[in-house]
Amino acid sequence: MSKRIGKQSFILPSKPRIVSSASFVGSKEGEGPLGNRFDTVLKDDTLGLDSWEEAETRMLESAVRLALFKLDCDPGGIDFFMGGDLLSQIIASGFAARELMSPFLGVYGACSTMAEGIIIASMLTDGGFSRLAVCGASSHFSSSEREFRYPLEMGTQSPPTAQRTVTGAGAVAIAGTEYNGKTLFNNIAVTGGTIGKVCDYGITDASNMGAAMAPAAASTICACLNDLNTDPSYFDMIFTGDLGSFGSELLYDLCMSKGYDIKERHDDCGKMIFSENQKVICGGSGCGCCATVLSAEILRKVESGELNRILFAATGALLSPLSSLQGESIPAISHAAVIERIGV
């Protein structure tokens, strides 16, 4: 039986459950509006290790372990860890997987990685290929700046469209119908999703990710609404990650041009994680942004019944330092997961 709906979407009849989550963030994220929601706020964003890359790896590994610890479980008890991050060759995830010693599937969707992982893992769970799996994603302000922009030591000033890469790692545990162990969340299921297409509107400014990614978010959100033959009111909220304030405005216009008014039901993880007085210009970004906001805030609201059905539409910019130097524009992608509160 096909579980495909329309051109890009799918349903998950067995309703894989999100049974746990965990989040680690840096000190600046800890000072933001969601500061007291995160499991751990780091005082030292190197964790006392030799490099920011090692620190990012350790955060991701720790988030996975903590999500499982909340289930009285450890990495030996899962069917796979599905992870990705922004570093070249996703080394934070690969090195974290080395320590976790679970079967590992590496994914890359830039800042959409958490959503990509969740939809693939949920499909594999629904298909009978996983009893318990963990999806994780991470980013680190300092490792990311030197990967994509300038060495921090240069003290380069950010332009008005810039977003700040979140230092953080989030992880969620996804369980199939066979899982009967302990749960942190009892009422959350992934019930469907939409696989994104790459969109490129010709933006070449690596400090204007919101503009590069807004078309991809609009494409996926509209594809989802179209495939499900519904309208934005079907969802209590549509969360994007990480368009920031500038990209969010573009998103409203793009969706409106396709006949969908989402403004009243939309929030962006990049806007939620920092407050305006934190001087982060357009908000947060990075794989760790929507991964931690989902893990710490959005899932809590679904579990409690504050939200009953949401669309988690993470967005990623598929550039590399080399593609920017070669003058390429910035393609972007957005994957979306439908997350619902299920009957208690």
Next chain:
Amino acid sequence: MSKRIGKQSFILPSKPRIVSSASFVGSKEGEGPLGNRFDTVLKDDTLGLDSWEEAETRMLESAVRLALFKLDCDPGGIDFFMGGDLLSQIIASGFAARELMSPFLGVYGACSTMAEGIIIASMLTDGGFSRLAVCGASSHFSSSEREFRYPLEMGTQSPPTAQRTVTGAGAVAIAGTEYNGKTLFNNIAVTGGTIGKVCDYGITDASNMGAAMAPAAASTICACLNDLNTDPSYFDMIFTGDLGSFGSELLYDLCMSKGYDIKERHDDCGKMIFSENQKVICGGSGCGCCATVLSAEILRKVESGELNRILFAATGALLSPLSSLQGESIPAISHAAVIERIGV
């Protein structure tokens, strides 16, 4: 119903079929023993484009299009393209996906990417989430050398353990039971697989990938045999990619130490693609190596009945240029797909 077998493996009851494949390679690969098997041998490895990265992107896009052309289909007719490559932020795949305009899922397993893509896509197909999908992977000698080692202009001499990154892109089309369109192959199915764990034996020499990856290949092959409760004679052949000659010898010893003698039934895509007189030292490597050898040679032998059941165990080294500079050792992973000839 769980389709998991043992700790890392799974079965695919609906037997997703590999219905088409395509391969593009560079001129040196075209001069090798499999030269006349590949669909296209490039005379100019830049394809007349401005950079090797653009050329790699074009090769991957072309391989996907050609695999679909053989089915009288185009990228608009597939449920998703699952791709990955060695470049930072997998730009060859991301930019190819921009041109293909299909739903895109990016994966990263270094040189194991083709096997990772095939096992995920086959599970998604078996689960009812795809009618027709394409998996692809690419690498390019020149883009890879400057990504991982030295600028070619330096003329650095290769050490005795070095392998040559294959210039090539391979793609396979995977169809579910609902697919009733044209087929290039009628008798090939993916019937199971094994998700790899990351192994790290402390190798730090980025010119000795065979030694870094052999433990991962041994781990996955032995896990597969153990999970399936069988021995190497269950398979007509076990193909690894890309241990090369040095890594293959290590693999035999490691498997023997776990009680499995695989030497008589093993070949390595890195050894198959070049002949000894081509001066490539230990053989080929890169995502494109096993992707093209599978697409052009191994599948042909399964379709014809020369081989009835094989294990395709691609191996990847999860290093990055930065992790090497930071003195990290090289973790590696291997994913394996069980590919069988099914009743005509």
